[in-house]
Amino acid sequence: MENLSNKAVTRRNWLGAIGKVSLGTGLVALTSNAVGFEHKQVKSTGNDIGARIYNIRDFGAKGDGKTLDTAAIQSAIDTCNKEQGGTVLVPAGIFVIGTVELKSNVTLHIATQGKLLGSADGKQYHASAAIPLDGGWTMGDGNVGLIFAANAENITIEGNGTIDGQGAQFRSDTKGVLPPAGITGNHRPYHLLFYQCKNLTVRDISLINSAYHSVRVCMCSYVKLEGLYIRGKVIHNNDGFHFIGSTYVHVSNCDVQCQDDACALFGSCKFVTVSDCSFSTRWSVFRFGGGEAENIAVSNCLIYETYGCPIKMRCSPGSRFENISFSNLVMRDVTGPISIGLGNVQSSSENGKMATPGIIRNISFNNIHATVVKPVPLRDSEFASKYNPGEEFSCVVLNGVDKGFLEHISFDDVHITFPGGGTAEQAAVRDVPKVAGEYYQIGVPPAYGMYARNVRGLTLHNVRFTMASPDLRPALILDNTDDVAINGFSAQGQKSAESLLRFINSRDVLVSGMRLLTPVTNLLQAEGKECNNIKIDGGDISKAGKALVLASGALAQAVRIKD
Structure with a gap:
């Protein structure tokens, strides 16, 4: 019988072969020979389309806390969207940005040590032409976002990183004098602004010091907001969540400290749940105004240091509030x-x-x-x-x-x-x-x-x-x-x-x-x-x-x- 000892795959040969495998973009094939394994690069077959990772540093982002990285992150998002989606990665670093548009099938992942820092220069923000302002009180509060999406679907913002809006730069302590950022009122950017989006998820990130509302969701459906940490007490109308005419919305495990309404529901919000959250604010927590709000359940929440009425409903002529439950609240x-x-x-x-x-x-x-x-x-x-x-x-x-x-x-x-x-x-x-x-x-x-x-x-x-x-x-x-x-x-x-x-x-x-x-x-x-x-x-x-x-x-x- 032939002696097979020379062809045997020893543990040492196996580990040596594994050590030679690189985690590049190509696929790796391992073949056996008399002494162990050899490896070779195989050209990508495109099987990973829709699941690729787009690191914003590969698109020119510096992340030094000084350089304006708006163009780089927008380029990564556009490329990801064009190639049928995937994940845009914000790695460790401080990336200064102005207005950025998130697009369909894109997941924006902000790493734990990653931060998107809103520019203190008001000129770096622009309104979205796709978001109208002719909806009366429901839509008339501005259409500028630090990050926004309009008419998009299957979008996610996630990670344990931070979005900092530098909101104090948009507040003036003297009436009639522009703040340091040079813009005020409805020209200020929201942290996150979504309009007519479907299948929207935001989870696990920190939203700090917005120049306006932190999360504004308008005419959207199938929305999940989970594990968010919101801090905004730097400007008078720092809302936490602000929903307008949205359906199938689910908010859970969030911690919100803000200056204005913590969870406002305007217009016809339906099929909404809010659970297992904590809130503190100068004004209201659950604020209802206008429209047809129905089939809403709020449960298992802690409300503390709220000096403006935790639950406030204002039903104007033509509006209807029906089938709304508040339970297990401290x-x-x-x-x-x-x-x-x-x-x-x-x-x-x-x-x-x-x-x-x-x-x-x-x-x-x-x-x-x-x-x-x-x-x-x-x-x-x-x-x-x-x-x-x-x-x-x-x-x-x-x-x-x-x-x-x-x-x-x-x-x-x-x-x-x-x-x-x-x-x-x-x-x-x-x-x-x-x-x-x-x-x-x-x-x-x-x-x-x-x-x-x-x-x-x-x-x-x-x-x-x-x-x-x-x-x-x-x-x-x-x-x-x-x-x-x-x-x-x-x-x-x-x-x-x-x-x-x-x-x-x-x-x-x-x-x-x-x-x-x-x-x-x-x-x-x-x-x-x-x-x-x-x-x-x-x-x-x-x-x-x-x-x-x-x-x-x-x-x-x-x-x-x-x-």
Whole structure:
């Protein structure tokens, strides 16, 4: 038998062969011979098309933090797009750029030590002709992006790197004087701007100091925003996320600290989920305005140091908000904390005809625990904020105006501690301004816990209101409400306050299983001739000196109280 020992592939020969293999662009073939392996380069067959990596340094990018690398990164993106897609790699380094357009089938990967640094020269930014500004309030906030995409699909921005917008260079501390960047207003660039894109993903990157909103998503569908770290407190309207008319949007595992709305939803946003995120801002977190917002779920979020109302809905004539759920939220050190306003139905449309009344219905709040405070300066903000009286004294507000009614609003397992400090003069207010703009525009609300006006189908189950310091306002005011069910309601009051509850011209109200946490002089003050079929049934109201007080024409037979 032939001796095969000379042809055997030893471990040493195998490792030696592997050591000779280079990781170039070509394919490597290994063949056996008498002494081990030899390798040779094989010409690419094109099997990797659509999956190639385009390193921006290969296109001339310097990454020295000084050289303008806009042309290099744009060239890499254009080439990647032309060759049916792939990954554009931003390696370690600081790459200064102006406006860059992301295109279909391109993944922009920013390496851990890679940074895209927005130029401090405003001349390096330009508007996108593909993004219109004629959409009224929905699109009229500018069309300039540091990175933008329009009418694109299958695009991704990812990696553990950073995009820094140098937003402070776009802020002027003197009115009428241009900032260092030389541009202001709607000419400023967003971090990321997307218009009519499909299959959009942004994940795991850091977005720092935007000159405007950080992530603006307009008329897009199938959007995933995951694991983003957003910091922007250098300019007054540093929004975190700003969605306009977008569908099938999913936001998760993000950490947002910003100066303006943290997660704004304008226009007809539908099929949206936001989960497992944390937010802090000077203004609102979840801000709804106009359009038809429906089928939206917000869950498992932490909201802290938010001095401008965590959940704020403004439904103008012609708009509709429906089937929206907020659950499993922790709010710590916030103002607000929830404000829903239904606008004036008398408003006219542009052609002079009466506008269609807005609709708000089927909104639920479940398992929410909140600590409300008086506002203080926002931590790490580069400028001071001023506060209105309605922000310093805030509560849950459900505010229908004129003939507009909010419908089917529910609160289940909601526990809120309020700061207190309300006076008898504030409690005495009956003429609450009929405006549904910013939550503070009604002034200081006459209730410390909840003020509900023009609500039909209101449910409160296991709701608890407490105060950190004495407050002479009622815990709960119902003003022109219908079909109200309150079960397991617990609240603190004050002996020197007028009453714990105030029901004004309200009908078909059932209060059951109520518990007074502190002694009060009067449990309920019913006001107005339209009060009817109000029942308080069971619970522990023994700490009330008097169960019922009638005022402003309310009739005794309209209220029935059973211990």
